[in-house]
Amino acid sequence: MSALSTTLIHHPYEAPSGFEAPQHAVHKASTVFFPTVAAMRSREWKDKTAYTYGLHGTPTTYALEERLCTLEGGAQCVLVPSGLAAVALVALAVLKTGDEVLIPDNAYGPNKTLAEGELLAWGIRHRYYNAMDPADLAAKLSPATRLVWVEAAGSVTLEFPDLQALVRLAKAHGALVALDNTWGAGIAFKPFDLVPGTSQPLAVDISAHALTKYPSGGGDVLMGSVITRDAHLHMQIKLCHMRLGLSVGANDAEMVLRSLPSIALRYRAHDEATRALAVWAQSQPAFVQVLHPALPDSPGHGFWKALCDRPDGGAACLFSVVFAPHFSQNQVDAFCDALQLFRLGYSWAGPVSLVVPYNLRAMRTQWPAEIAHGTVVRLSVGLEAVSDLQADIARALLAMG
Numbered sequence: 001m002s003a004l005s006t007t008l009i010h011h012p013y014e015a016p017s018g019f020e021a022p023q024h025a026v027h028k029a030s031t032v033f034f035p036t037v038a039a040m041r042s043r044e045w046k047d048k049t050a051y052t053y054g055l056h057g058t059p060t061t062y063a064l065e066e067r068l069c070t071l072e073g074g075a076q077c078v079l080v081p082s083g084l085a086a087v088a089l090v091a092l093a094v095l096k097t098g099d100e101v102l103i104p105d106n107a108y109g110p111n112k113t114l115a116e117g118e119l120l121a122w123g124i125r126h127r128y129y130n131a132m133d134p135a136d137l138a139a140k141l142s143p144a145t146r147l148v149w150v151e152a153a154g155s156v157t158l159e160f161p162d163l164q165a166l167v168r169l170a171k172a173h174g175a176l177v178a179l180d181n182t183w184g185a186g187i188a189f190k191p192f193d194l195v196p197g198t199s200q201p202l203a204v205d206i207s208a209h210a211l212t213k214y215p216s217g218g219g220d221v222l223m224g225s226v227i228t229r230d231a232h233l234h235m236q237i238k239l240c241h242m243r244l245g246l247s248v249g250a251n252d253a254e255m256v257l258r259s260l261p262s263i264a265l266r267y268r269a270h271d272e273a274t275r276a277l278a279v280w281a282q283s284q285p286a287f288v289q290v291l292h293p294a295l296p297d298s299p300g301h302g303f304w305k306a307l308c309d310r311p312d313g314g315a316a317c318l319f320s321v322v323f324a325p326h327f328s329q330n331q332v333d334a335f336c337d338a339l340q341l342f343r344l345g346y347s348w349a350g351p352v353s354l355v356v357p358y359n360l361r362a363m364r365t366q367w368p369a370e371i372a373h374g375t376v377v378r379l380s381v382g383l384e385a386v387s388d389l390q391a392d393i394a395r396a397l398l399a400m401g
């Protein structure tokens with residue numbers, strides 16, 4: 001008879017198998033048991049048919065990976081601890097000293113910061129291109145270009161690029177194309193099928209997604225994914241992922257699994273509310289420009305319409321306003337401070353509406369031709385009632401003086 005603690009650890013009871021319930025089980029592990037030494041030696045950590053160590057996957061993370069592949073139309077997925085880690089992993093996995101990466105000037109800011117920091121220090125050069133001008137990308141492709149980032153819509157200013165033209169150019173050049181798919185989320189458009197309805201496949205090579213946004217939907221989880229459709233490229237990324245020791249917590253994975261079934265419904269609800277507010281904002285004299293790809297005069301509207309204007313497509317939960325130039329920074333700050341339902345905070349696609357004022361001049365190599373001059377404020381629309389959100393903005397406009 002073993003001592004109590006030993007029996008409690010090596011307990012003989014096994015619950016019956018076959019338990020089924022709406023939500024996926026949370027499997028937690030660093031250690032995973034093997035039945036024999038032979039199994040320990042022969043089991044391949046890269047295979048998704050078995051388990052070797054928590055870092056390399058559990059039933060919970062495998063299930064989430066497969067559902068994310070279905071969401072985006074990819075074939076393989078790795079999970080990382082944040083959206084930024086997904087962006088960084090792509091660079092670390094495919095670039096080496098002497099290579100060059102091209103990044104849109106309107107990309108998610110920290111993608112550029114990584115290029116200016118670690119990548120440059122490791123002898124990997126970068127250039128920024130104007131995503132609204134495919135000729136600019138064409139001119140900047142060089143023999144050293146290994147990776148081209150694309151993002152649709154652009155960060156903060158929400159210009160929608162001619163994604164098909166950018167991808168075609170980069171691929172014809174022999175570069176890998178990576179998309180930051182956080183805005184589209186696998187809903188607005190399919191990154192691995194960019195010419196819907198034709199037999200000629202046009203696809204990005206890699207989709208990086210901040211699951212922190214729509215897939216979580218709660219404003220309470222940080223996670224990212226890197227999805228591919230090429231087994232060789234996936235293995236290159238997976239090996240780098242393993243060597244860097246990246247992994248995600250089982251409880252966080254479970255929260256994303258729990259939110260995924262409602263992602264299409266939430267995307268639609270956010271989208272409808274955002275369009276209503278963006279249209280209304282156009283009637284406000286304080287704003288010289290309202291940026292939202294579904295508005296006919298927003299930059300790149302035609303490209304958004306061609307790719308995303310389907311009943312099951314969409315335009316996400318963001319719109320930005322450009323304040324008329326006579327408003328001072330202090331007045332714009334006062335507007336943001338006066339908002340009550342729109343809270344000051346980063347991120348988006350959660351239940352709470354958010355607002356961030358930006359200094360566009362500091363973010364871009366030059367002021368974009370499509371954007372009016374003035375202070376840019378980005379609004380992220382949550383799940384509150386549109387009428388309340390509209391009243392909140394109207395009241396803050398009065399309060400700013």
Ligand SMILES: *Cc1c(COP(=O)(O)O)cnc(C)c1O
Nearest residue numbers: 082083084108180182210212223
């Ligand atoms: C939020 C975001 C990221 C980074 O995601 P985190 O989980 O916050 O690191 C990357 N790209 C885009 C477009 C984002 O909006």
